[in-house]
Amino acid sequence: MADSDGEFQGDDASDDEFGHQGTSGTQPGARGQSGQNKPRKGGRKSARAAWEDIQRSWDAVVEGADGTLAGTIEGLAEAEKRARLLKDTTPLQRGIIRHLVLVLDMSFAMQEKDMLPSRHELSMAYASEFVREYFEQNPISQLAIIAMRDGIAVRISDMSGNPADHLEKLQTWVKQESQGNPSLQNALEMCRGALFHTPSHGTREVLIVYGALMSSDPGDIHETINSLIKDRIHVSIVGLAAQVAICEELCSKTNSGDKSGYNIALHEQHFRELMLAITTPPATRAQEQSNASLLMMGFPSRTLAAGDSIHYCACHNRPTREGYACTRCGSRVCRLPAECPGCGLTLILSTHLARSYHHLFPLRNWVEVPWSEARRSRACYSCLAPFPEVPSSRAGAKGKGKEDRAAPAPVVKGLSESGRYACEVCNNHFCIDCDLFAHEVLHNCPGCQSDTRGVGNENGDRDATNGNAMEIDS
CATH class of the missing domain: 3.30.40.10 (Zinc/RING finger domain, C3HC4 (zinc finger))
Incomplete structure (x- = not known):
């Protein structure tokens, strides 16, 4: 303190000079600028302090020509919208037929209220939004949902391409109390089982929403990580607490050394952005590219029951008057896209296939x-x-x-x-x-x-x- 006081007096700067040089006219700010421009007694220039480079929030708000802030507020809103569009639009080879497992942490750590109303309620709300956006961007893909609680993994919904089924199953878990310890190893092993029978032409992905700082595993999780690498399963994690070493290692090894799959949510909006970013299909790596093969799909037409007759849909065993008949076996399903319960043929509409190609040929930024x-x-x-x-x-x-x-x-x-x-x-x-x-x-x-x-x-x-x-x- 003695050195800084002596240095300040040695500058021989008056109050008028401080007011002229400082942006806000306050003495601390002017003092920092004066010390920056004039050398010390020993001939060395003083280094800028960290607090001198702080960008104050009120400096970004500038009055318009009419003396109001309406133009500035509109500009900030426009900047927020524009920031969502500034992304790389380079066309890459991507897997448009995806098989993803969403793993939700429902342990004791999700009771924290650092994200309002609580981590559990917010993650369930964003999970429902993620399901809608995932099938909007990937209409011919499939999804499954798993929960971690009480040291085990619980299956919420099976692998399916119908978003209504997943949303219906999620609603039954919204009021469930989060409790117990999470188990990464049990959840990953269940994900391996859900993705074991997926075809080779589709991607195998796991998205984990993780709020705890520990994992209660029954065995060696590194063996599970090696099994995930062998099965070509890519893991992405959105953390709600501090960074965990095993999570970073898990994402790095299953993504060929790329650590961008592990991110920590800073606040509620950032949490939502990290989850919705996964809806974009990942780029296909060179070692995963295989020879082109033909996939058999059916494009059924919508049919109505004749007269007062009622049919049962083969997917839910519910009575219905309308549906879609499988082009191979004639089984009736109520929604598309779906997999025929009778013969296993993938049933989609032509619009679903067309909507999937915008990831391969993205619209360039304006x-x-x-x-x-x-x-x-x-x-x-x-x-x-x-x-x-x-x-x-x-x-x-x-x-x-x-x-x-x-x-x-x-x-x-x-x-x-x-x-x-x-x-x-x-x-x-x-x-x-x-x-x-x-x-x-x-x-x-x-x-x-x-x-x-x-x-x-x-x-x-x-x-x-x-x-x-x-x-x-x-």
Whole structure:
């Protein structure tokens, strides 16, 4: 303290200098900046303290020209939406027929309330959301759910491609009290049994929601890990507490040394994002690629019972008046996709198969439009929502004018200052809501799919290598 006080007095800086240099005008902040710019008595410059680089939350909120915060709040909301779209869209070979086992921790550790209302209730709510999103993104895949409690593994639902069955079984466990110790080894062994009979053309995956810091195993878990590697089962873990060494080793060894499969949730929203990120099929590794083979599937049509007759569905043994007849044996199932209980044929709709291919050919991210190019559009090409008017100071050449140099930078990388986002193929401008809808729901560009695709593209080229468009002669 004596050295710092003496150094502060030796700078011979007045209060006016502190107020001029500091951003907030406070003495501690000005003192740090003064010590940064002036050398010490010995000729060495003082190093910046850690607290001097703190980004204060109130500095990010800037009043608009009208003196309100409405524009800033809208900008932060737009930045949050845009951040969800900034991901790698490189087309990779992925397994679109997935077999995944969801393992939920229902031990005593899930009673903690660090994530409201509690870890158990939050994980059950996100598990239901994960089931819906998983089958939305992977309609021809299958899923099973297992729970860990009292030192054993309990089967909640069997391997099935019907999301309604899984959601119905999960609802019976929502009010169950979490108790006992978790057992990773017992859960992994049950996952091996559930994935043992899966075909070789599909992926074998395990997702574990783990809230404890220990595992009560009956044997050597390293033997189980070696068995998982032999069976080509990939394990991903979302932790709700601190990092556990055996979990990191488990994910690393079953994913060819990749440690990205093990993540710790920081808060409720991060927990949800980590779970929903698993809905994207993993990239196929070189050692897993096999020769292409034909898969036999049935595409049944919806049938109605004649008159007042009632049939029983072969999948649930329930009376029904409508359903889908298997194209091979004629057995009736009530929902698709499903596996025929009579002959084992996979029954799907053509739309299910088409929806699975957007992972192989993802829609490329749209680029932000600067003010210099914003005059080409006044409304969104898709929803016709009006865009912000181009300011008069932006009408000239970009980079000229003092107002341009004083403009604040975007809050998030990739955020458009004009509120417009352009497709690099059709060059049409869209709003942030249509950008989000096109990339997360449609997986197609409305401009490229319309009759005016190619207009504005001088060379008429299509970047087919990136998998977001095909070359079509209009």
